[in-house]
Structures are given as structure tokens and as C-alpha cells.
Amino acid sequence: MMKTMxxxxxxxxxxxxxxxxxxxxxxxGAGNAEKSASAPSTQSPSASEAxxxxxxxxxxLGPNFEKDPIAxxxxxxxxxxxxxxxxxxxxxxxxxxLLIASSxxxxxxxxxxxxxxxxxxxxxxxxxxxxxxxxxxxxxGKNIKAxxxxxxxxxxKVDGKIYAIPTRSIESVGTSLMIRKxxxxxxxxxxxxxxxxxxxxxxAFKEKDPGGNGAKNIPMAIKGDVPMVDNIVGAFGIVNxxxxxxxxxxxxxxxxxxxxxxxxMSDLYKxxxxxxxxxxxxxxxxxxxxxxxKAGVIVLHWADIPQIDDALKKNFPDxxxxxxxxxxxxxxxxxxxxxxxxxxxxFVPKSSKHPEDAIKWIDAxxxxxxFKNMAIGLEGTHHTFKDGNYYPILPIFNDxxxxxxxxxxxxxxxxxxxxxxxxxxxDERLYKGWEALNKQQKPEAFKKNPLGLAxxxxxxxxxxxxxxxxxxxxxxxxIVGAEQLAGFDAFTDQYKxxxxxxxxxxxxxxxxxxxx
Amino acid sequence: MHIHKRTFGDWVLDIFVYGFMIVLGLIxxxxxxxxxxxxxxxxxxxxxxxxxxxxxxxxxxxxxxxxTSHAFSRAFVISVIVTSxxxxxxxxxxxxTAYPLSKRHLPGISFIMVMFIFTMLFNGGLIPNYLLIRxxxxxxxxxxxxxPAMISVFNMLVIKSYYEGLPEALEESARIDGARSYTIxxxxxxxxxxxxxxxxxxxxxxxxxxxxxxxxxxxxxPALKTxxxxxxxVVMENDTANAINKSADDLMNMSPESIRxxxxxxxxxxxxxxxxxLQKYFIKGVLIGSVKG
Numbered sequence: 005m006m007k008t009m010x011x012x013x014x015x016x017x018x019x020x021x022x023x024x025x026x027x028x029x030x031x032x033g034a035g036n037a038e039k040s041a042s043a044p045s046t047q048s049p050s051a052s053e054a055x056x057x058x059x060x061x062x063x064x065l066g067p068n069f070e071k072d073p074i075a076x077x078x079x080x081x082x083x084x085x086x087x088x089x090x091x092x093x094x095x096x097x098x099x100x101x102l103l104i105a106s107s108x109x110x111x112x113x114x115x116x117x118x119x120x121x122x123x124x125x126x127x128x129x130x131x132x133x134x135x136x137x138x139x140x141x142x143x144x145g146k147n148i149k150a151x152x153x154x155x156x157x158x159x160x161k162v163d164g165k166i167y168a169i170p171t172r173s174i175e176s177v178g179t180s181l182m183i184r185k186x187x188x189x190x191x192x193x194x195x196x197x198x199x200x201x202x203x204x205x206x207x208a209f210k211e212k213d214p215g216g217n218g219a220k221n222i223p224m225a226i227k228g229d230v231p232m233v234d235n236i237v238g239a240f241g242i243v244n245x246x247x248x249x250x251x252x253x254x255x256x257x258x259x260x261x262x263x264x265x266x267x268x269m270s271d272l273y274k275x276x277x278x279x280x281x282x283x284x285x286x287x288x289x290x291x292x293x294x295x296x297x298k299a300g301v302i303v304l305h306w307a308d309i310p311q312i313d314d315a316l317k318k319n320f321p322d323x324x325x326x327x328x329x330x331x332x333x334x335x336x337x338x339x340x341x342x343x344x345x346x347x348x349x350x351f352v353p354k355s356s357k358h359p360e361d362a363i364k365w366i367d368a369x370x371x372x373x374x375f376k377n378m379a380i381g382l383e384g385t386h387h388t389f390k391d392g393n394y395y396p397i398l399p400i401f402n403d404x405x406x407x408x409x410x411x412x413x414x415x416x417x418x419x420x421x422x423x424x425x426x427x428x429x430x431d432e433r434l435y436k437g438w439e440a441l442n443k444q445q446k447p448e449a450f451k452k453n454p455l456g457l458a459x460x461x462x463x464x465x466x467x468x469x470x471x472x473x474x475x476x477x478x479x480x481x482x483i484v485g486a487e488q489l490a491g492f493d494a495f496t497d498q499y500k501x502x503x504x505x506x507x508x509x510x511x512x513x514x515x516x517x518x519x520x
Numbered sequence: 521m522h523i524h525k526r527t528f529g530d531w532v533l534d535i536f537v538y539g540f541m542i543v544l545g546l547i548x549x550x551x552x553x554x555x556x557x558x559x560x561x562x563x564x565x566x567x568x569x570x571x572x573x574x575x576x577x578x579x580x581x582x583x584x585x586x587x588t589s590h591a592f593s594r595a596f597v598i599s600v601i602v603t604s605x606x607x608x609x610x611x612x613x614x615x616x617t618a619y620p621l622s623k624r625h626l627p628g629i630s631f632i633m634v635m636f637i638f639t640m641l642f643n644g645g646l647i648p649n650y651l652l653i654r655x656x657x658x659x660x661x662x663x664x665x666x667x668p669a670m671i672s673v674f675n676m677l678v679i680k681s682y683y684e685g686l687p688e689a690l691e692e693s694a695r696i697d698g699a700r701s702y703t704i705x706x707x708x709x710x711x712x713x714x715x716x717x718x719x720x721x722x723x724x725x726x727x728x729x730x731x732x733x734x735x736x737x738x739x740x741x742p743a744l745k746t747x748x749x750x751x752x753x754v755v756m757e758n759d760t761a762n763a764i765n766k767s768a769d770d771l772m773n774m775s776p777e778s779i780r781x782x783x784x785x786x787x788x789x790x791x792x793x794x795x796x797x798l799q800k801y802f803i804k805g806v807l808i809g810s811v812k813g
Contacts, residue, residue: 062740071590089740092749094756102737106654173767288777292569307771315567347767409769427769434772 057358059086059365061112062103063410064096064348073404074378074411081377082368084361086112097124104133107355111362114413117170117346119455119465125349126460129162135352136165140363147370148363151416159457160349169366169414173347174421177340177441177450179234181224181331182294182304182312185324187214198332199239199268206277209300217298224272225279225290225299231269231479232256234303238339239331240265243451245472246511253454253515255508257475257499263492266482273483283480295319301328306437313433327440330449338449340441345456350413366413375416379423381405387426394426402430455511463510467503474502552788558781559583566777586782594743595750596787598662599729602746606666606728611721615713618676619705622683640673646737653738664738665731665746672727675720682716683709722798729791747787754783 079085089110091099100115101124115121128134141148141157148169160170181202188195188205191214196202208214209223226233237243240261246253256262272278279285279299291308293299295315304312306327316323330338352362369375380387380394386405388395396402408427428438455464478495481487500508553573558566562577570576586592620626621633644652649668658664686709694704710717732748739745745753757774 088742090742092736092756093753099736102650103740106650108659108740176768178768178771288567288569291567295564295568296570305768305771307768307774311563311567311776315564318562318564319568343768406773409767409773424769427772 056083056085057361059084059111059358059361060109061086061088062100062110062114063088063090064114064116072407074408077377078369078374078411081371081374082365084365084368086365091115097121100124104128104353104355107353109355109357110353111356111358112350112366112413113353114348114350117173117348119461119468121349122346122460123462123465125168125351126162126462128351128353129165129167133354134167135354135356135359136167137169137352137363138166140360141166141169144360144363145367147367147372147375148414151370151375151418152414153417155457156417159346159459162460168349168351170349171347171412171415172417173343173345173456174424175342175344175450175452176438177342177445178307179303179305180340180441181233181235181301181328182325183301183328184215184294184297185326186320186322187300189324190214195326195328196331197329198334199236200334202236202328202331203272203277206272206301207275210275210277215297215300220298222279222293222299223277224301225285225293226282226303227287227290228283228285228480229476230303231476231483232265233269234341235328235331236269237265238341238449238451239333239337240268241337241339243339243341244453244455246453246455247451248454251519253508253511255471255475255499255504257471257478257504258496258508263489266479266492267489269479269483270485270489274485278483283484291315297323306434306441309433309437310431327437329440330445338446339451340445340449342450342452343456344452347409348412369411370414370416372416372419376419376423378411379405379408379420380426392422394423394429396426396430398430401426454515458511458514461507461510461514463503464507467507471499471502471504471507474499555781555784559778559785560782561778563776563778582778582782583786586779587786591745591750592747592783592786595745595747596790598744599747602662602665602731603725603728605662606669607721607725609666610670610672610724610728611717613670614672614676614720614724615679615710615717616705617671618679618683619709621676622680636673636676650737659738660741660744661738662744665728665734668734669724669727669731672724675723679713679716679720682713686712718798726791751783751787755780 075086075088096115097120100113103110104113115124125134152169152172156170156172157166160166160168183195183205185195187209191208191212193205193208194201196205206223210221213221215221232242241247241249242256242259242261242265246255247259248254249259269278273280273282279293285293290299290302291304291312294302294304295312297316297320312325316325330340332338350366352359356362369378380396381401381404383389386397386401388397396405425435425438429435458464478487482489550573554571557571557573557575560578560580560583561571561575562579565571565576621629621636623629643649653659653664653668658667690708690712691704694708699707730748731746732752735744735746735749736752739749754775757780
């Protein structure tokens with residue numbers, strides 16, 4: 005056991021050393037790749053058409069790629085046989101570093117699209133470990149250029165060159181507050197729409213105890229590691245980690261509204277309206293409290309609705325639930341966090357033996373018909389089309405297209421969000437939840453994460469996790485009353501000194517260029 | 521068979537010892553029962569946290585589905601292959617290596633011993649090992665899991681000291697009857713060493729079965745995943761640290777808690793079934809070498 009632990013600690017450090025040395029020798033590797041990249045173009049197109057090489061792809065998550073109907077369909081449509089491999093679910097970045105550093109000859113590599121993946125990507129690009137895709141897209145990327153917006157490709161640039169094909173994530177609201185509708189009905193109350201109404205409802209839940217829980221009654225339960233409650237933060241104008249204030253992006257810790265939020269939350273806690281044990285709640289604990297009829301309001305992602313619904317209905321056949329719409333503050337402020345940015349990045353390492361074919365393959369996958377087939381299958385077989393919407397045919401849709409998202413290497417940005425809804429419609433309850441958050445809200449309530457499409461920002465990427473933890477810890481302490489709000493300014497100073505100020509400067513230097 | 525009458529102190533001590541051991545036993549047993557109960561409980565019961573020690577909403581479908589699923593059965597077969605081939609080769613090579621080293625009179629034998637001991641104390645480290653495996657073109661090959669682990673010097677020393685404990689006269693008499701060294705090793709020494717070989721074979725088998733790190737490093741091909749690797753993927757899928765980066769698609773495709781528990785159970789049971797039958801060898805194994813250093 006100890007041995008394994010030591011190895012784990014040693015791995016990242018050793019790999020980064022190795023990456024440095026590998027890049028020294030990569031100079032020649034780079035030359036080779038360029039040579040081989042230019043060589044086939046002198047051949048007649050029919051010759052290269054005839055002999056399509058087998059490609060080696062390293063994908064992000066590892067379901068069964070072999071024997072998968074999507075893989076078979078793609079092989080037939082693109083003409084490329086692809087050997088899929090996958091990174092482990094646990095610590096994928098360590099393994100990826102090892103593979104890139106040892107120049108494994110992958111033709112396509114897909115990683116996540118979050119800020120740490122962006123950091124890894126930019127690092128590889130700067131160290132010369134990736135093939136510059138700009139000329140290849142120009143030459144072979146007809147479908148790529150048609151499907152991906154110029155904005156998307158621009159965001160993937162490192163030093164003015166495109167090294168990756170980004171896959172944009174679906175812009176949607178994921179989490180909000182879920183309330184026991186039957187409790188409300190019992191008390192003759194309406195689903196709250198403002199912060200004050202929410203407070204009133206929670207008070208009623210506490211005093212009248214509609215669930216009949218006695219001492220175990222919990223008006224609202226949240227997770228201990230997420231003290232920023234989705235939807236409630238919207239009423240304070242701090243929906244995301246960084247929010248625009250007077251043309252600048254400001255983190256929560258430097259935003260005076262955060263103080264108001266904390267005072268509201270600690271007040272709820274003091275009045276017993278917030279789970280008194282919330283600090284030790286995990287995701288599963290919150291769900292337990294809700295499905296056991298102990299908690300009246302929880303934070304929930306719509307993807308979790310089916311399992312919650314099953315359990316709740318089993319325990320309380322008459323239970324009903326509903327999403328609380330974006331809660332408005334007294335001055336009408338409201339907001340729900342909308343995901344935005346990259347779902348994954350796909351690049352071609354210098355060690356690839358067929359960089360041109362890799363781009364041709366990615367391009368062929370974005371052919372409108374092939375792409376649609378990959379995403380939701382064939383009309384009549386896998387889905388039906390009605391009134392501009394796609395409906396899945398079950399169970400074949402789940403069996404043959406259930407893992408389609410694992411194959412994405414760039415999306416048709418105009419159509420995919422519509423295709424994708426077929427995936428949500430595979431369960432009526434999922435669709436209802438998604439619809440409540442994404443269709444039945446005022447569009448101005450959707451607040452995109454402004455940093456989702458930000459380029460790689462070194463200082464921010466380095467400090468983000470540590471600073472986020474610091475803010476969360478502080479928030480929990482204030483809410484439970486272990487720390488007084490009077491010290492908020494001191495906390496802001498501490499945050500700035502811990503790297504918040506450098507991140508702020510860096511982000512706003514970039515943001516100023518976007519705002520223009 | 522009591523030599524003296526049990527005193528009050530003896531009783532107190534016994535109660536204390538038994539009590540302590542029972543508590544210790546329960547501490548190790550309860551988590552196993554808990555995971556097992558989870559694997560045969562209904563999802564609604566798991567989500568609402570109603571499963572404690574006994575299954576709630578008993579169902580066996582999850583377990584059956586996991587065991588018959590393509591990914592699990594394939595990983596299981598791979599692990600069985602690696603474990604059986606690896607153990608066979610390892611025990612053979614280790615037993616053969618230990619024999620000449622037990623003959624102290626052979627010239628240069630102490631130097632060779634020092635070289636073996638050296639590898640016990642020092643090794644090249646992770647990256648050089650990885651590069652070596654890569655240069656040998658063993659990445660994505662099951663041999664990368666077997667060859668580097670084939671001789672454990674510690675196990676070899678245990679066998680060696682057992683050989684040294686065998687009476688010299690046995691070999692001398694065989695030699696008088698005209699037996700050559702190979703015959704002596706295979707017909708006389710190895711059959712006499714069965715207890716130690718069985719123990720060491722078990723050490724190797726458990727090592728191969730439980731190995732997670734080597735396949736994690738050397739195996740990229742999903743078709744060659746071992747059971748431990750598959751298990752790790754399944755268990756880590758729901759890790760909250762990763763949850764932040766998950767897209768809605770990943771969340772929708774996430775497998776329920778009972779599947780994770782069922783995978784853990786299904787991969788633990790085989791080795792669990794083997795243990796009771798082989799435990800006696802383990803206990804003997806601990807004694808080996810304890811008399812003669």
C-alpha cells in the first residue's frame with residue numbers, strides 16, 4: 005500500500021521532468037512530422053484515398069469502443085479503421101502526461117475541456133508536443149469550418165495557432181433548488197419566486213412541519229462542499245465564481261454582494277431553516293434526506309431526477325416535487341448558472357504518424373449526415389422527428405447511441421444542441437426537469453460562466469482550485485457562525501494576497517480585450 | 521491438559537482477549553457485509569440510504585447483470601489468465617533460481633547473491649521502468665504484467681532457506697545412485713519443498729490478482745483491461761472530485777450505486793473463495809524461515 009502511495013506522489017513530478025527531456029528530442033520528431041505531413045500531399049489524391057491508414061485514438065472516457073455500433077458506423081462512413089483506447093477514470097492527466105512524454109504514436113487524443121485540461125493543452129502546445137492544425141484545417145477541414153464557429157476555433161488558439169479541435173459544451177442550466185410540491189400544497193402555499201417568499205416557505209416548513217418529521221425536520225438541505233447554493237446566489241448577483249460588475253470580472257470573495265449572501269445564509273442557519281448538519285453533508289446524504297421525506301428543499305441536477313423520483317415515490321407514493329424558478333431579490337436580480345465552454349479538446353500529438361488523416365477523419369465525422377447519425381442515429385430506426393424536435397426510439401436509442409457523447413471530436417454547433425435534446429427525452433422525467441430549468445425561465449436569468457470560453461490563463465489556472473477551496477471554507481464557517489461577518493474585509497485581503505489579485509489582473513486584462 | 525487450575529485472572533484475561541478479537545473481527549467484517557448488502561438491494565433503497573447491514577428490496581439482477589456484462593467478464597478472464605500464467609512461470613523460475621544459490625560451496629555464489637539482494641534495495645524507479653517496458657515493446661501486452669514481476673527476491677530467499685534446511689544426505693545418496701543435478705532438483709528437492717512452493721505460489725497469485733499499478737501504467741487497450749483496472753474505473757466514476765467536470769451526458773450515463781457495489785463484490789468473491797482452502801499453507805508459510813534465518 006505504502007509503495008503504491010509513494011509511486012503516486014512520484015508520478016507527476018517524474019513525468020514533468022520526462023516531458024522536458026522528451027521535448028528536447030522532439031525537435032527532430034517535429035521535423036519528421038512536418039516532413040511526413042507534407043509528403044503525402046505530393047501524391048495523387050486517388051493513391052492516398054485508396055490506402056487509408058489505421059488510426060490510433062486515445063479517448064477521454066472508456067466505455068466499450070470495440071463492438072460498439074457507433075464505432076462500426078463511423079468506420080463505414082469515414083473509411084478509417086480506428087483503434088480506440090481510453091484514459092483511466094482515475095487521474096487521467098497523469099497517464100496522459102506519461103503517454104505524451106514517451107511519444108506514444110496516437111493520431112487523435114481527446115481530453116476534458118475544463119480549466120486544468122486547458123492548462124495541460126496549452127503546456128503541450130507551447131512545448132512543441134502538438135501538431136499545428138491551422139494549415140491542415142485550411143486544407144482538409146471543409147466540414148470543420150462549417151460546423152465550428154470562428155469564435156470556438158479562436159478560443160483554442162495558442163500563440164496564434166490552432167492546436168486542437170474543441171467540442172463546445174451544451175449551454176444549459178444544470179442545477180437549481182428542488183422543492184416538495186406536496187408539502188406546499190398541504191400548507192396552501194405557492195412555489196416561491198422571490199427570496200423573501202423562499203424564506204417564508206422555509207419558515208412554514210419549519211413551524212408547520214408538513215412532513216411530520218418532528219425534531220428531524222429539515223426545511224432546506226445543501227451539500228457541505230457547496231455552500232454557494234445555486235439559484236439563491238443568483239438573487240445576489242454572484243451566480244458564477246467570477247461575475248461581471250461594472251465591466252470587470254470580480255470573484256465572489258472580492259464582491260460586496262458575497263457578504264450579503266453570507267449574511268442571508270447564516271441567518272437561515274440561525275433560524276434553523278438550513279440543515280444544522282449541512283457542513284458534513286455529502287451528495288448522497290442530501291439525496292437521502294430528501295427521499296426520506298426529511299428535507300423540503302435541496303439542490304439538485306436534473307440528471308439526478310429519475311433516481312430521486314424512484315426513491316421518493318417508493319417511500320411516499322403521493323410525493324410531488326418541482327424546481328423553484330430563478331428567485332428574485334428585492335431589486336429584481338435573479339440568475340441561474342448556465343454551463344458554457346468546452347466539453348473536450350481533441351488534438352494531434354507530434355508523435356502521430358498520420359496527422360493529415362487524423363484531421364480528415366475528424367472532418368469526415370462532421371459531415372452533416374454522418375454527424376447526425378453519430379449523435380442520434382437514423383430517423384425511423386433510432387429517432388423520430390416531430391415539430392422540429394427529435395424523439396428517441398427506445399430501447400434501441402440507448403443501446404446503440406447511448407454512448408455517442410464519448411465519440412465527439414467537435415460538434416455541429418448549430419444543430420447538436422437540438423439533436424442532443426433527444427438524449428434528454430429518453431426519460432420523460434429528465435425532460436421535464438431540463439425543460440423547467442431551460443425552457444420555462446426568463447432568458448435573462450441565464451448567466452453563462454464568463455470564464456468558460458477564456459483562453460488558458462496561467463495564474464488563474466494555478467490558483468483557482470486553492471482559492472476556490474479557501475472561499476468555500478470561509479463561507480461554511482460564516483454560515484455556521486464559527487466566523488463573524490465583520491471580518492469580511494480582512495478575508496478579502498487575505499484572498500487577494502493568496503493569489504486572488506494576480507488572477508483578477510490577469511483575467512481582466514483578457515476580459516478587456518473581449519469587451520471591445 | 522491444564523497444567524494448573526485456571527485462576528480468576530485467567531478468566532478476565534480470556535474474556536478481554538476474546539472480546540477484543542470479536543470486536544476486531546466485526547470491524548473488518550461489517551464493511552464487507554455492507555457492500556454485499558448494497559449490491560443486492562434496490563436502487564430506491566440505496567438512494568434513500570435505507571440499507572444498513574441487511575439488504576432492502578432484495579434483488580439479484582444487478583449482480584447477474586454485472587457478472588454477465590461484456591466488460592466485466594472480459595476483464596475477469598484477463599485477470600485469470602495473468603494470474604495463472606504469471607503464477608506458474610514465477611514459481612517455476614523462482615524455485616529454479618533458488619536451488620543453485622542454496623549451494624554455498626559453488627564459486628562466486630556470494631557475489632551473485634549480493635547482486636540479487638541489491639535489486640531488493642535499489643531499483644531504477646518508475647520512469648526508467650516504463651521506458652524499459654516500452655523499448656521492449658511490451659506496452660499493451662499482458663507480458664508487461666508478468667515478466668517484471670516474475671522473480672521476487674524475497675520469495676526466492678524464502679525458498680532458498682527452505683532448501684538449505686533439507687538434509688544434505690538426501691542429495692548425496694541420490695548422487696550415489698547416479699542422479700544428475702537436474703534429476704535431483706526435479707525428482708527430489710521440488711517434491712520435498714511442496715509446502716514452501718504452495719505458500720510462495722499463493723503469494724504470487726494474490727500479487728498478480730491484486731496488481732493495479734502495472735496494468736494502469738502499461739495497458740491502454742480497453743480489451744486488455746484487468747479486473748482491478750475495470751474495478752477502479754467503475755468505482756471512481758462517481759467520485760465527487762471528478763463530478764465538477766462532468767457534462768450532463770456523463771451524469772445521465774452514470775451507473776447507479778448498486779452496480780458499483782456489485783462489481784466490487786463480484787471481483788472479491790473469487791479470491792475470497794480460494795482463501796479458506798489455502799489458508800493452512802499461509803500459516804505454514806509464516807513459519808518457514810523463522811527457525812533458520
